[in-house]
Amino acid sequence: MWSLANHECFALQHADSSNFYITEKNRNEIKNGTILRLTTSPAQNAQQLHERIQSSSMDAKLEALKDLASLSRDVTFAQEFINLDGICLLTQMVESGTERYQKLQKIMKPCFGDMLSFTLTAFVELMDHGIVSWDTFSVAFIKKIASFVNKSAMDISILQRSLAILESMVLNSHDLYQKVAQEITIGQLIPHLQGTDQEIQTYTIAVINALFLKAPDERRQEMANILAQKQLRSIILTHVIRAQRAINNEMAHQLYVLQVLTFNLLEDRMMTKMDPQDQAQRDIIFELRRIAFDAESEPNNSSGSMEKRKSMYTRDYKKLGFINHVNPAMDFTQTPPGMLALDNMLYFAKHHQDAYIRIVLENSSREDKHECPFGRSSIELTKMLCEILKVGELPSETCNDFHPMFFTHDRSFEEFFCICIQLLNKTWKEMRATSEDFNKVMQVVKEQVMRALTTKPSSLDQFKSKLQNLSYTEILKIRQSERMNQEDFQSRPILELKEKIQPEILELIKQQRLNRLVEGTCFRKLNCRRRQDKFWYCRLSPNHKVLHYGDLEESPQGEVPHDSLQDKLPVADIKAVVTGKDCPHMKEKGALKQNKEVLELAFSILYDSNCQLNFIAPDKHEYCIWTDGLNALLGKDMMSELTRNDLDTLLSMEIKLRLLDLENIQIPDAPPPIPKEPSNYDFVYDCN
Numbered sequence: 001m002w003s004l005a006n007h008e009c010f011a012l013q014h015a016d017s018s019n020f021y022i023t024e025k026n027r028n029e030i031k032n033g034t035i036l037r038l039t040t041s042p043a044q045n046a047q048q049l050h051e052r053i054q055s056s057s058m059d060a061k062l063e064a065l066k067d068l069a070s071l072s073r074d075v076t077f078a079q080e081f082i083n084l085d086g087i088c089l090l091t092q093m094v095e096s097g098t099e100r101y102q103k104l105q106k107i108m109k110p111c112f113g114d115m116l117s118f119t120l121t122a123f124v125e126l127m128d129h130g131i132v133s134w135d136t137f138s139v140a141f142i143k144k145i146a147s148f149v150n151k152s153a154m155d156i157s158i159l160q161r162s163l164a165i166l167e168s169m170v171l172n173s174h175d176l177y178q179k180v181a182q183e184i185t186i187g188q189l190i191p192h193l194q195g196t197d198q199e200i201q202t203y204t205i206a207v208i209n210a211l212f213l214k215a216p217d218e219r220r221q222e223m224a225n226i227l228a229q230k231q232l233r234s235i236i237l238t239h240v241i242r243a244q245r246a247i248n249n250e251m252a253h254q255l256y257v258l259q260v261l262t263f264n265l266l267e268d269r270m271m272t273k274m275d276p277q278d279q280a281q282r283d284i285i286f287e288l289r290r291i292a293f294d295a296e297s298e299p300n301n302s303s304g305s306m307e308k309r310k311s312m313y314t315r316d317y318k319k320l321g322f323i324n325h326v327n328p329a330m331d332f333t334q335t336p337p338g339m340l341a342l343d344n345m346l347y348f349a350k351h352h353q354d355a356y357i358r359i360v361l362e363n364s365s366r367e368d369k370h371e372c373p374f375g376r377s378s379i380e381l382t383k384m385l386c387e388i389l390k391v392g393e394l395p396s397e398t399c400n401d402f403h404p405m406f407f408t409h410d411r412s413f414e415e416f417f418c419i420c421i422q423l424l425n426k427t428w429k430e431m432r433a434t435s436e437d438f439n440k441v442m443q444v445v446k447e448q449v450m451r452a453l454t455t456k457p458s459s460l461d462q463f464k465s466k467l468q469n470l471s472y473t474e475i476l477k478i479r480q481s482e483r484m485n486q487e488d489f490q491s492r493p494i495l496e497l498k499e500k501i502q503p504e505i506l507e508l509i510k511q512q513r514l515n516r517l518v519e520g521t522c523f524r525k526l527n528c529r530r531r532q533d534k535f536w537y538c539r540l541s542p543n544h545k546v547l548h549y550g551d552l553e554e555s556p557q558g559e560v561p562h563d564s565l566q567d568k569l570p571v572a573d574i575k576a577v578v579t580g581k582d583c584p585h586m587k588e589k590g591a592l593k594q595n596k597e598v599l600e601l602a603f604s605i606l607y608d609s610n611c612q613l614n615f616i617a618p619d620k621h622e623y624c625i626w627t628d629g630l631n632a633l634l635g636k637d638m639m640s641e642l643t644r645n646d647l648d649t650l651l652s653m654e655i656k657l658r659l660l661d662l663e664n665i666q667i668p669d670a671p672p673p674i675p676k677e678p679s680n681y682d683f684v685y686d687c688n
């Protein structure tokens with residue numbers, strides 16, 4: 001329109017801080033009132049920057065790298081710069097830069113630091129677009145990045161970028177994991193945790209987690225031993241968890257991942273069956289018996305009393321609460337919990353000897369039916385604790401649910417078990433349980449443990465005191481109040497009333513779901529690195545005809561107006577809603593595929609011939625709201641757990657309200673008989 005010569009040398013660009021280029025792909029996303037500026041095309045700009053960063057003038061070079069770091073966030077520019085082999089140029093500058101400017105470094109140290117920082121920032125941004133494979137980098141480059149991490153007095157921004165690069169290398173390439181693992185030792189990373197910058201601490205733990213996650217199985221235990229030697233746990237406890245500042249979400253996520261990976265080391269023992277022929281393993285059972293019953297060591301009995309000793313051992317194993325009295329090794333052949341249960345029992349017997357002896361002797365002096373079987377309950381308890389802590393499952397991409405108390409002890413799982421086995425014995429006594437009540441006791445103990453964990457105790461002692469307050473009577477009170485004195489609504493008249501009310505309650509739930517869809521939700525785009533969260537928003541139009549959606553720069557405060565969301569999807573075009581493994585974005589290869597928690601939050605809208613809109617809900621509640629709402633729009637049943645709970649709650653409340661006038665009146669099972677017809681109908685009711 002302006003008759004510009006060489007129009008392909010120009011482009012339009014957002015005039016705000018993002019400076020993103022307008023292309024055919026994103027032109028529909030321009031909002032009304034957005035200011036655009038005319039500028040040189042991405043290809044030309046990339047060419048100019050490619051030349052400027054090779055300038056001999058230090059100032060010009062620094063300015064060019066600063067511009068590159070800013071522009072690399074835009075995928076359009078990044079593609080053009082990468083086409084010019086720009087990443088290769090940046091890696092060469094990092095590899096050779098230090099030597100070339102060694103002399104200048106003393107004179108121009110701030111300038112050199114900034115130059116390196118901008119170079120690494122540009123590199124991280126360019127790699128984040130996923131255009132170039134991580135497998136292409138040389139050992140020299142890895143060594144150079146590792147050297148920035150290994151130096152003690154390194155500029156914060158350089159250190160942060162270097163840690164981010166190392167984490168991405170380890171997570172995205174098996175070959176690079178091996179090279180990075182050779183260059184970086186845990187000992188070199190630990191000092192960065194002792195600083196005060198939480199971002200550096202977060203990146204450092206992220207690198208340790210990445211190395212841990214990608215280590216082959218046989219190396220994981222060795223790595224855990226090194227972490228223990230270097231006292232990683234106590235350093236994190238002192239400098240991160242108990243530091244005088246709030247823990248942000250990203251740090252909480254990294255601590256959660258470290259917690260999961262640490263507990264996953266138990267998986268091997270959890271899935272190992274006991275070999276009844278293995279003498280070393282049988283010796284552990286002998287040791288448990290010896291600690292409990294042999295106050296003084298036995299004199300060597302003659303072979304003649306072998307039978308006597310055998311029967312004594314059988315009696316003792318019965319007192320220890322094993323199911324198989326003759327050969328207790330058979331109790332540990334079930335996996336899970338396998339040998340982990342035996343490890344826990346031995347730890348308890350050795351490190352909490354008094355409590356162990358007290359529990360065993362206390363139960364062996366009770367009547368048979370009232371004794372709490374120590375062996376059987378230890379095995380079941382270990383299995384239950386593994387389920388609660390999800391031992392053996394991969395860490396979730398979105399969860400940040402870490403427990404500070406597990407960072408307060410080197411053997412936190414064993415100590416956790418020791419507290420819970422004593423709780424189990426206490427609850428057994430409070431319930432006056434018999435062997436038939438075993439499963440009921442386990443359910444109560446699970447509830448006690450889960451409720452105590454939700455309060456996030458900061459130490460094991462605090463956890464213990466929370467459990468003290470959650471006695472069996474307290475659990476009964478909580479259950480009672482949660483049931484809200486729910487009467488038995490199973491009589492026929494009540495069931496008929498329920499059936500009558502149910503459709504209007506379901507309609508009420510449907511309206512609530514649709515209203516929530518009209519408000520909309522902010523969803524997070526999951527990329528390979530969680531650093532820069534990208535958000536998008538989706539909401540239903542008030543007339544329930546169109547879904548509006550679009551990308552956001554940051555998580556919004558409150559609702560996002562319809563006109564600021566660029567894309568539309570008419571509800572009439574929706575073919576189906578699929579969830580979990582059936583979603584197209586869950587079938588792609590990658591870490592998410594194996595991730596159970598992300599699978600449970602994934603759903604997709606299929607429309608047109610082969611198009612889809614993919615979602616990962618922020619939590620289970622939003623997942624239920626959206627899947628229910630979309631099913632309601634398509635005229636299908638709302639099948640979520642949340643709908644079932646809401647229906648139960650609302651039905652129960654409605655029935656209670658309707659029955660208020662009938663308090664203390666017995667409702668008959670059958671309706672009262674209809675009276676006989678009157679002998680004549682010659683009667684009048686006078687309203688006056």
